Amino acid sequence: MNNINKQYEKIKKENRMGLMTHVVLGYPDLSTTRDAVLIMAEEGVDFIELQIPFSDPFGDGPTIHNANTKALSSGFHVKDAFDFVSSLHEKDAVQIPLLFMTYYNVIFHYGIEEFCKKAEEVGISGLIVPDYNFSAEAHDHFLEIAKKFNLILINFVAPDTSIKRMKKIDEDAEGFVYCFARHGVTGAQKNIEASLLSYLEKVKTNMSVPLAVGFGISEAEHILAIKVSADIAIVGSAILRSLEVGGVAGVREKVRSLMEVL
Amino acid sequence: MNLFSKTQFDADEKGYFGEFGGSYVPELLVGVLGKLSLEYEEAKEDYKFIDELQDLYQNYAGRPTPLYFASRLTKELGGAKIYLKMEGLLHTGAHKINHCLGQALLAKRMGKKRLIAETGAGQHGLATATVAAKFGFECTIYMGAVDYARQRPNVFWMKQLGAKVIPVEYGTKRLKDAVMAALQDWMSDVGDGYYLLGSALGPHPYPSMVRDFQRIIGVEVGEQLQLQEGQKPNYLVACVGGGSNAIGLFHNFLDDENIKLIGVEAGGKGDKVGENAARLQGQPEVGVAEGYKSFFLQDSDGNIAPTHSISAGLDYAGIGPQHAHLFQKERVKYISVTDEEVLQAFQKLAKTEGIFPALESAHAVAGAIRIAPNCQKDEIMVINISGRGDKDLFIIGEELGGDSWKEYLEERSKIIKE
Numbered sequence: 299m300n301n302i303n304k305q306y307e308k309i310k311k312e313n314r315m316g317l318m319t320h321v322v323l324g325y326p327d328l329s330t331t332r333d334a335v336l337i338m339a340e341e342g343v344d345f346i347e348l349q350i351p352f353s354d355p356f357g358d359g360p361t362i363h364n365a366n367t368k369a370l371s372s373g374f375h376v377k378d379a380f381d382f383v384s385s386l387h388e389k390d391a392v393q394i395p396l397l398f399m400t401y402y403n404v405i406f407h408y409g410i411e412e413f414c415k416k417a418e419e420v421g422i423s424g425l426i427v428p429d430y431n432f433s434a435e436a437h438d439h440f441l442e443i444a445k446k447f448n449l450i451l452i453n454f455v456a457p458d459t460s461i462k463r464m465k466k467i468d469e470d471a472e473g474f475v476y477c478f479a480r481h482g483v484t485g486a487q488k489n490i491e492a493s494l495l496s497y498l499e500k501v502k503t504n505m506s507v508p509l510a511v512g513f514g515i516s517e518a519e520h521i522l523a524i525k526v527s528a529d530i531a532i533v534g535s536a537i538l539r540s541l542e543v544g545g546v547a548g549v550r551e552k553v554r555s556l557m558e559v560l
Numbered sequence: 561m562n563l564f565s566k567t568q569f570d571a572d573e574k575g576y577f578g579e580f581g582g583s584y585v586p587e588l589l590v591g592v593l594g595k596l597s598l599e600y601e602e603a604k605e606d607y608k609f610i611d612e613l614q615d616l617y618q619n620y621a622g623r624p625t626p627l628y629f630a631s632r633l634t635k636e637l638g639g640a641k642i643y644l645k646m647e648g649l650l651h652t653g654a655h656k657i658n659h660c661l662g663q664a665l666l667a668k669r670m671g672k673k674r675l676i677a678e679t680g681a682g683q684h685g686l687a688t689a690t691v692a693a694k695f696g697f698e699c700t701i702y703m704g705a706v707d708y709a710r711q712r713p714n715v716f717w718m719k720q721l722g723a724k725v726i727p728v729e730y731g732t733k734r735l736k737d738a739v740m741a742a743l744q745d746w747m748s749d750v751g752d753g754y755y756l757l758g759s760a761l762g763p764h765p766y767p768s769m770v771r772d773f774q775r776i777i778g779v780e781v782g783e784q785l786q787l788q789e790g791q792k793p794n795y796l797v798a799c800v801g802g803g804s805n806a807i808g809l810f811h812n813f814l815d816d817e818n819i820k821l822i823g824v825e826a827g828g829k830g831d832k833v834g835e836n837a838a839r840l841q842g843q844p845e846v847g848v849a850e851g852y853k854s855f856f857l858q859d860s861d862g863n864i865a866p867t868h869s870i871s872a873g874l875d876y877a878g879i880g881p882q883h884a885h886l887f888q889k890e891r892v893k894y895i896s897v898t899d900e901e902v903l904q905a906f907q908k909l910a911k912t913e914g915i916f917p918a919l920e921s922a923h924a925v926a927g928a929i930r931i932a933p934n935c936q937k938d939e940i941m942v943i944n945i946s947g948r949g950d951k952d953l954f955i956i957g958e959e960l961g962g963d964s965w966k967e968y969l970e971e972r973s974k975i976i977k978e
């Protein structure tokens with residue numbers, strides 16, 4: 299069984315919500331990224347998104363975009379991502395599922411087959427690629443190739459995704475479905491939109507996989523607000539912000555505050 | 561007149577031109593792009609929409625633009641008979657107004673309230689701000705901070721038209737970053753916002769839709785040349801940034817394989833990474849960015865590479881997917897010319913014909929200067945003068961104006977300070 303599904307069974311057994319957190323690899327440098335990941339694992343986070351930086355991060359707001367740019371300009375390369383994950387598993391004995399998050403060209407340029415093969419080798423469990431959606435599958439066969447290497451390619455739904463399309467996405471969905479909480483880019487925000495819950499209910503009725511909710515989820519109170527309908531909360535920019543403000547200690551504090559309400 | 565015809569080189573219903581194009585976007589844009597495709601397919605069949613567009617082309621933009629026989633340039637180059645398609649005479653000074661009118665009509669039809677656009681040279685932004693004013697839309701224009709600085713006159717005009725102009729401070733601070741900023745803005749406002757893309761690129765249906773609104777250029781060339789020469793052209797030459805003016809000129813002639821088509825890319829200052837925007841020279845690399853698959857200048861990890869061109873409108877790392885397809889099928893030949901050749905071409909057209917081309921269009925002129933002398937005297941070459949040079953006053957002034965231009969600027973700034 300894929301590690302993502304195993305972790306989700308554990309979450310269910312513990313009768314709580316799951317938490318996925320996020321780091322940008324190489325920002326501000328790889329050793330800080332490592333410290334942050336280890337803290338997240340220690341604090342009991344369920345899944346971690348390791349973002350491989352890209353020059354044109356389509357779905358990211360200014361906070362994460364700048365982190366991407368800085369990681370690249372300090373010399374981060376895709377091969378460093380694989381080495382990093384290897385060492386997390388081998389040296390640091392990290393057990394929870396790790397997912398690569400990046401933009402499609404990073405993978406396409408590396409060679410989809412090569413990338414997936416390498417990702418499986420170093421022990422990655424899944425891939426999150428916001429600018430790939432299944433309408434490209436007939437040309438790119440990305441989903442098919444990911445499967446071949448036992449990687450879960452995470453699918454997405456948005457507030458305006460039609461029921462018909464949800465059902466279609468559900469046919470191939472595995473692990474969990476990433477629900478964009480709102481229209482926009484990544485970035486912390488104050489309030490949760492009122493319509494979010496009815497949208498999540500719609501997803502729940504029409505899809506068979508657990509619901510992970512991200513984009514604008516930044517505070518414990520946001521998690522509380524979606525708890526009735528969501529299975530996993532995804533927090534990105536807010537943690538990056540706490541890293542920038544308070545270093546890795548800031549990350550620990552932030553993660554704790556989120557874990558408390560799961 | 562048949563505005564919307566198909567060729568063997570067009571996209572399938574998912575927006576693929578061969579292996580290129582498609583729609584590589586976050587799920588957040590899938591719904592709104594789907595609606596746009598449907599609405600566009602309907603509008604194309606709606607005679608009222610077409611009538612309104614043709615009326616605007618003629619009475620607002622100033623179509624048809626002249627097809628002008630450049631007799632002195634022809635004589636000087638000593639080869640093909642050269643005609644200039646004068647898109648620069650259009651309202652707002654470039655071909656961009658063609659696809660802005662088409663898309664604004666579509667936005668109106670869809671009940672949108674706000675236009676969002678990116679711009680490089682500022683010509684597309686200017687044309688968007690213009691149609692926003694004309695139709696009563698709100699308008700937000702994104703412009704890379706580098707372009708914002710070098711195309712200040714257009715920034716000024718856009719603001720006068722009531723648009724909000726936002727310099728984009730991240731990435732390479734050029735056109736590609738502006739495209740992304742605009743897409744992201746749209747992602748946050750899919751209800752009221754209409755993304756008015758400025759070239760034949762981006763996710764489906766934009767490459768096909770923008771082309772359809774530009775193909776009037778080639779349709780007119782066909783008719784005008786028939787009247788003036790009683791024949792078809794032998795060569796068509798256009799500059800290629802994202803590819804809208806070039807595909808607009810070429811499309812009507814794609815199926816007639818006797819007609820030679822030449823696209824001219826920005827060779828910039830040299831061959832090194834970051835010195836040019838020549839995506840199809842050397843060993844072109846396929847990639848996916850900004851919602852479409854095509855050839856992109858990129859580094860060994862697939863990051864989109866920095867570019868340079870003297871003309872902001874060609875300073876772009878990607879190329880529209882239909883051009884990628886036409887390149888692969890060898891239907892169009894793509895060459896590149898340097899900044900220096902471009903400045904020479906600018907001066908040559910000014911001195912032989914009394915016409916200032918935009919720096920983008922001067923690339924096409926430079927391409928023609930290279931090729932025309934080797935053509936037969938009875939062959940006809942049409943160059944697309946996609947824009948006029950007025951907007952480039954400050955760049956050309958710096959390059960060609962010498963000390964007296966600098967003195968003038970210093971004097972002006974002194975007067976302003978006082």
Ligand SMILES: Cc1ncc(COP(=O)(O)O)c(C=O)c1O
Nearest residue numbers: 683801802803804805873920947
């Ligand atoms: C006058 C002119 N020509 C050409 C271009 C390049 O765009 P495209 O390749 O889409 O025609 C621009 C872009 O700003 C322009 O202003």
